Amino acid sequence: MKGTSILAILTIWLALALALALAAGPSQPQQPANYTAQVLMVCEHGNVKSLMAANYFNELARARHLPFHAVARGTAPNSTTVPPPIVDGLRADGFDVSDFHPSAITQADVAMSERVVLINTGLISNLAEGSKQLEEWTDVPPASVNYAGARDALKAHVRTLLDQMANMKRQ
Numbered sequence: 001m002k003g004t005s006i007l008a009i010l011t012i013w014l015a016l017a018l019a020l021a022l023a024a025g026p027s028q029p030q031q032p033a034n035y036t037a038q039v040l041m042v043c044e045h046g047n048v049k050s051l052m053a054a055n056y057f058n059e060l061a062r063a064r065h066l067p068f069h070a071v072a073r074g075t076a077p078n079s080t081t082v083p084p085p086i087v088d089g090l091r092a093d094g095f096d097v098s099d100f101h102p103s104a105i106t107q108a109d110v111a112m113s114e115r116v117v118l119i120n121t122g123l124i125s126n127l128a129e130g131s132k133q134l135e136e137w138t139d140v141p142p143a144s145v146n147y148a149g150a151r152d153a154l155k156a157h158v159r160t161l162l163d164q165m166a167n168m169k170r171q
Contacts, residue, residue: 039070040113046074046102049119073105
């Protein structure tokens with residue numbers, strides 16, 4: 001009798017668990033509450049346009065309480081620092097990039113990113129294969145010649161991108 005009671009309880013428990021699972025519908029992969037989608041900003045050297053865009057993006061994403069974070073990379077970094085006029089310009093915009101060191105884009109960067117944004121550059125062909133969503137901004141003037149123009153173009157692109165990503169998140 002004792003073995004029958006345990007079997008009956010297990011059967012009822014399994015039936016209840018199955019009923020609850022079926023009532024919940026098909027399972028959807030859930031992202032953790034603290035999930036942050038990475039956006040990869042890429043320019044040629046990784047220390048000017050992509051750095052500016054990543055800083056503007058992160059500031060606006062934080063202000064809008066959006067779970068997105070941008071990083072800057074270069075297709076062909078040619079320095080280990082940020083040019084002084086760019087450090088000064090970003091400092092005037094409220095960002096301290098004096099300790100930033102540019103990095104070359106890797107396949108891992110692409111794989112970890114929800115979006116890849118190319119700023120006046122192309123993506124190395126073997127890296128393009130892993131990109132989920134690729135976007136190109138080809139109208140950004142050189143910041144070394146026209147910092148204000150580059151800043152304004154990048155901020156406009158960043159606002160549009162964040163609007164798109166926020167709308168996709170809601171859907």
